[in-house]
Amino acid sequence: MKKLNFFLPLKKSFLIIIIGIIVSLTIASKNLEKFDKIVSNSIDEPKHMMLTSDMRHVWEVADKFRSDLSQGKSFTESLPIYDRAFLQPILVGYYYYILDKEIYEKNENDKLIIKTKNLKIGILFLQIFLFFLAVYFFNLQFSKTFLNINKKYYAFILLLFLCFEPTLIQWHSSFWSESLFLTLMIIVFTLLIKKSESILVNFVIGSLIGLMYAQKAYSFLIIVPIIIFFLLVYKKKLLSILPLLLGYIFIMFFIGLNHLQKHNSFYLISSKHEYYSYYHYFVVGIYADRKNINQKTAKIVLDDLEKKWRKKNNIKIILPIENTNKLDLDKNIEYRNNFFLNEVKQNPIYFSKLLIKKIIVMCILHPTLVYENYMLDKGSTEANENPKEYFHKNMDRNIFYSLIIYFFVLIGFKDFFSKLYRKRNLEFYDKFLILNILSILYFISVAGLWGQPRYFTPCLINISFFFAYGLNNILIKLKL
Numbered sequence: 001m002k003k004l005n006f007f008l009p010l011k012k013s014f015l016i017i018i019i020g021i022i023v024s025l026t027i028a029s030k031n032l033e034k035f036d037k038i039v040s041n042s043i044d045e046p047k048h049m050m051l052t053s054d055m056r057h058v059w060e061v062a063d064k065f066r067s068d069l070s071q072g073k074s075f076t077e078s079l080p081i082y083d084r085a086f087l088q089p090i091l092v093g094y095y096y097y098i099l100d101k102e103i104y105e106k107n108e109n110d111k112l113i114i115k116t117k118n119l120k121i122g123i124l125f126l127q128i129f130l131f132f133l134a135v136y137f138f139n140l141q142f143s144k145t146f147l148n149i150n151k152k153y154y155a156f157i158l159l160l161f162l163c164f165e166p167t168l169i170q171w172h173s174s175f176w177s178e179s180l181f182l183t184l185m186i187i188v189f190t191l192l193i194k195k196s197e198s199i200l201v202n203f204v205i206g207s208l209i210g211l212m213y214a215q216k217a218y219s220f221l222i223i224v225p226i227i228i229f230f231l232l233v234y235k236k237k238l239l240s241i242l243p244l245l246l247g248y249i250f251i252m253f254f255i256g257l258n259h260l261q262k263h264n265s266f267y268l269i270s271s272k273h274e275y276y277s278y279y280h281y282f283v284v285g286i287y288a289d290r291k292n293i294n295q296k297t298a299k300i301v302l303d304d305l306e307k308k309w310r311k312k313n314n315i316k317i318i319l320p321i322e323n324t325n326k327l328d329l330d331k332n333i334e335y336r337n338n339f340f341l342n343e344v345k346q347n348p349i350y351f352s353k354l355l356i357k358k359i360i361v362m363c364i365l366h367p368t369l370v371y372e373n374y375m376l377d378k379g380s381t382e383a384n385e386n387p388k389e390y391f392h393k394n395m396d397r398n399i400f401y402s403l404i405i406y407f408f409v410l411i412g413f414k415d416f417f418s419k420l421y422r423k424r425n426l427e428f429y430d431k432f433l434i435l436n437i438l439s440i441l442y443f444i445s446v447a448g449l450w451g452q453p454r455y456f457t458p459c460l461i462n463i464s465f466f467f468a469y470g471l472n473n474i475l476i477k478l479k480l
Contacts, residue, residue, distance in 0.1 A: 019163070020163030024131075025124075028173035031370075036048075041380075046111060050120075062089040062090075063103040064080065065089060065094070066093040066097045070097060079258050081259055083270050086255065088177045088180070099119060130180070138162075138189060141194055142190075145428075151468075157467070157468040165405075167457075170367065170369065174370045176370070182457065182460075189461070210247065218446050222443075228438060271324075278449065283336075284299050285350075286344065289350040313331065355449060358448055361453070362450070362451050366394075366453040405463075405467060408474070409466045412471075413466055
């Protein structure tokens, strides 16, 4: 009877997974049909509707990787450096290398453009299949590990959220890096709740965390919350952390070694990520507020200060910055970081208000962000004259939807902390939820200043557990 009670929900789960795959594939097919096109932007330049901004750079790197492989270079020789992206262009480039298909072609004006109708659906199918496969095995492990927890609807609600929540699944029908990142995250969680003390399993977890960094640079220190989780779970067996760290270091060392071979310098975070960081995007606003001047004037003053500092210290910055001497660039990055931190110290109230405002914007769920981005033209007159209205056309709808989701999430948080207060001892699942809280805090602290809903995407996995927790408790109280 117990076996029957265990397997019946799994059959239902398998059906939900299949429906989820069909829904995501349908959305992906429709998006490709509508947006796999070259159009002219506001300055009459050709652009691919699905591959703009950072994605255009990813596909340029992917094409170079594919081309090098096709010319007979080895895999390691062909590897790109970790500039703005690493794992994503490798996967895209290798996909087209296997198919022996071109990524770019020349248009009638002899300009290189991304080819259309060149089996892009295969990439979307693979990432959809991998995500739902990961969710399926996570659901199996979740049901096995937490079978005795008195949460009648919990696993079912959680599965529905992961398979159908629109803010989450929209990324599977895009070429952004989010879909694979979410897949890696779910696989890591599956292995974590397996609660294995195997050296190999923990090494694999560490390696997957390294791959998460290779997919998205802002997850560089996501291993810290996981180390804290290990400390909570394996209090008297701290050596279990060692294979975790070795797996992480293995991937990091591989990335650093690749840079050493290509640039004669061992580093993990690219100079571009460091140079165009907090100083570049936020110091003007902080400085302008402190000096009570407009931001245009502040920008001129700060640029002049930086130029004087460079001249005094004999620092030469050549744009694009990858052409700059590494030693000079590192010194300039240090100058920028110190200047930014000094401004934050001198104007903490403005910075705090800015950070809170940006975090709130970041946390607003945007179920149609991917779809809307395909139709954006950042250089258009409308975007320049009224950016708030242009880029936030559905803000009222998004806020309303977010309030519904966060209502159940907050109930989940309340019930969880109430339980901890009453019992004052941590079960394994409590420690897992603490890991998710730490993960949310990590992504918000690292990427919150940008106020980008896209950077909140990993947190959707984290909040799903509290959403299910809250909704489950409500349904039980209603005796449904």
